[in-house]
Amino acid sequence: MEPEKQLEILKKNVVDLVSEEELLDKLKRKKQLRVKLGVDPSRPDLHLGHAVVLFKLREFQELGHRVVLIIGDFTAQIGDPSGRDSTRPMLSEEEVKKNAQTYAEQAFKILDREKTELRFNSEWLARMSFVDVIKLAAKYTVARMLERDDFAKRYRENVPISIAEFLYPLAQAQDSVVVEADVELGGTDQYFNLLVGRHIQQQVGQEPQIVMTMPIIEGTDGKLKMSKSYGNYIAFNDPANEMFGKLMSIPDWLITKYMKLLTKIPVEEIEEYEKLMNQGKMNPRDVKMRLAFEITKFFHGEEAAREAQEQFIKVFSKRELPEEMPIVHLDMDQCELVELLVKLNVVSSRSEAKRLIQQGGVKLDGEKVIDIHAKITLDRERILRVGKRQFFKLVRG
Structure with missing residues (x-):
């Protein structure tokens, strides 16, 4: 050339x-x-x-x-x-x-x-x-x-x-x-x-x-540069579902910046997205969905990206989640699931919490958690489901 x-x-x-x-x-x-x-x-x-x-x-x-x-x-x-x-x-x-x-x-x-x-x-x-x-x-x-x-x-x-x-x-x-x-x-x-x-x-x-x-890109919090130290990073080795979910959690103003720097979506297309979002003619969530799909596809392949997208839509669809749920503020980067269930008073003891987990009665972001030693990483907003009717929105801070 x-x-x-x-x-x-x-x-x-x-x-x-x-x-x-x-x-x-x-x-x-x-x-x-x-x-x-x-x-x-x-x-x-x-x-x-x-x-x-x-x-x-x-x-x-x-x-x-x-x-x-x-x-x-x-x-x-x-x-x-x-x-x-x-x-x-x-x-x-x-x-x-x-x-x-x-x-x-x-x-x-x-x-x-x-x-x-x-x-x-x-x-x-x-x-x-x-x-x-x-x-x-x-x-x-x-x-x-x-x-x-x-x-x-x-x-x-x-x-x-x-x-x-x-x-x-x-x-x-x-x-x-x-x-x-x-x-x-x-x-x-x-x-x-x-x-x-x-x-x-x-x-x-x-x-x-x-x-x-x-350019240095901001992390999922939209404030600080992406860094593991700040807990706002998206790692190459993140599982497809986690990568997709983290990308869907970034602030709307970061969408086109990520698109320009991390995908091969043509500039003209990105500018069109930007214009339509600014005019209120396109939902930023739909554009973010395209971004999350493209990046997840690059690192995990098209099939895994599609599955991650379907999983995200299923978990966060209004039809499957209540419009309102208790918001739980946690001042830590990680917490033990068993300890959290006791703290939320959804079980009466640690042993009951362990039984509930082993029986498949606990889901995090739509996925069953069966490991009694599981820890929840609070790098983004998480949805905890206990049984069929109890939902909690977990947020850091």
Whole structure:
């Protein structure tokens, strides 16, 4: 494909591009670019927030370029300070290794395995001597580091900043040097780190990488960025029914944003949906149903997506749920089902609660729960049904 046409495709939905002219020049000079993404396995699951960048990488692959996916098994032990207002606790080597095991396989749900070079940055960072670290640190100044928004804010407010946090962007930059990245992608919170990569590459005589950032999506609460820490995430490994249900719970204003960043629905169609919803001519729930179906289909296949859709319609249909039901506010992320049944006074004891569960008398979001040790995750609104006539709406907070 002509470089100009490639550029047009690759620019779609991008927030920062440093620079468009340089990227076009690289596309003209190089048949295949090395496009880097680094992910730290600080948690065991990838979620749709990660998918935004991974889908852009897939576009590069479809245009014939090679993705270099770096699992930050070394940098995860330092902790990325991006967007943090305090020093992040360091992870142990054991925690990182456990999380890293699942990251690659999850990423390949989106990336083409054959066009991906998988690397772990402990391969080079763990081998650096103290002299090597000093030489790397000498290539960047404290003044430049303090230009970074989160560092500047913490410095002004006299909030501690560890030297290890200053080393993080340099370690990420060293990744770019080692793999000779032509382009590096990340979320908008990675903009500073990616620019440091450009600087260090220039310092060692390499051609600087193109910096490309993608939007950060809000989670199911519609307020905070999607994160497992905030309990508002939708994981790649969520079961189809759960994924569909979580997507149906997002605020209406996020529908078209998710569509643009996480599906292949044509832009013209998305804009038409937006116009009809704004005019009150289309129910946002119907558009959200299309969104939930498309994303669930991508991760679980069309049959599973259709079943999840049917299950959702069945469970949340007004014909099957009472129009009014008690709302139970719970100030926890998870609760034991047995404990909850006792708390709601629908049983007189824990043993009665266990019998009721084993007999199939308890349903959560329309599905029978038969595990007496089951825990309810309150990452979205849940419907608890006890027997035939008792319904409770469970909400967090």
